[in-house]
Amino acid sequence: DVKVTQSSRYLVKRTGEKVFLECVQDMDHENMFWYRQDPGLGLRLIYFSYDVKMKEKGDIPEGYSVSREKKERFSLILESASTNQTSMYLCASSLRLAAQETQYFGPGTRLLVL
Amino acid sequence: GEDVEQSLFLSVREGDSSVINCTYTDSSSTYLYWYKQEPGAGLQLLTYIFSNMDMKQDQRLTVLLNKKDKHLSLRIADTQTGDSAIYFCAVGSSASKIIFGSGTRLSIRP
Numbered sequence: 001d002v003k004v005t006q007s008s009r010y011l012v013k014r015t016g017e018k019v020f021l022e023c024v025q026d027m028d029h030e031n032m033f034w035y036r037q038d039p040g041l042g043l044r045l046i047y048f049s050y051d052v053k054m055k056e057k058g059d060i061p062e063g064y065s066v067s068r069e070k071k072e073r074f075s076l077i078l079e080s081a082s083t084n085q086t087s088m089y090l091c092a093s094s095l096r097l098a099a100q101e102t103q104y105f106g107p108g109t110r111l112l113v114l
Numbered sequence: 115g116e117d118v119e120q121s122l123f124l125s126v127r128e129g130d131s132s133v134i135n136c137t138y139t140d141s142s143s144t145y146l147y148w149y150k151q152e153p154g155a156g157l158q159l160l161t162y163i164f165s166n167m168d169m170k171q172d173q174r175l176t177v178l179l180n181k182k183d184k185h186l187s188l189r190i191a192d193t194q195t196g197d198s199a200i201y202f203c204a205v206g207s208s209a210s211k212i213i214f215g216s217g218t219r220l221s222i223r224p
Binding site for chain 1 (some may be wrong): 145
């Protein structure tokens with residue numbers, strides 16, 4: 001079974017803090033994704049990575065950066081957290097980028113920025 | 115931009131069928147998905163349908179696609195309390211180009 005884990009289930013940070021969200025997958029998947037989930041908006045793709053050190057912007061990359069130094073780990077970084085980044089963050093991974101390839105999701109990190 | 119719309123809530127009686135509907139705007143989407151999110155968990159892919167199909171059945175789940183009307187539905191037969199969750203409709207043509215709906219919260223009443 002594929003397992004995608006996220007470092008924290010809940011996180012509370014202050015405006016202006018630098019925030020790191022970590023995601024680890026154990027199935028040697030090439031591709032990893034970061035989404036945010038907001039009520040009434042569904043999931044929106046922030047960034048994805050198709051290989052180590054490779055990244056592509058998703059639909060809403062502003063205010064975020066990512067890091068993929070190892071294949072199994074994909075980090076989302078909020079350089080200076082703001083209240084409008086309060087959200088649920090979901091990480092996912094997939095073996096290939098083909099549309100029919102299943103994305104496996106982690107349980108999510110609920111971030112509150114005060 | 116491209117959009118996927120679904121109603122926010124659905125309540126059904128235990129044992130009845132649930133039908134969750136979704137409309138989308140991107141006619142180039144090759145795959146259409148249904149994901150389930152249980153409380154406190156990430157999304158889990160339930161099923162998907164290729165755009166040249168009009169129906170797919172998998173045990174209690176039936177997916178219907180009306181490509182002309184850009185309408186996708188998920189029918190859950192004999193709905194059980196364990197089916198309580200948020201169901202997301204999504205469409206896409208590659209893993210990095212999947213558009214998700216806002217989710218339908220399915221609640222089951224006894």
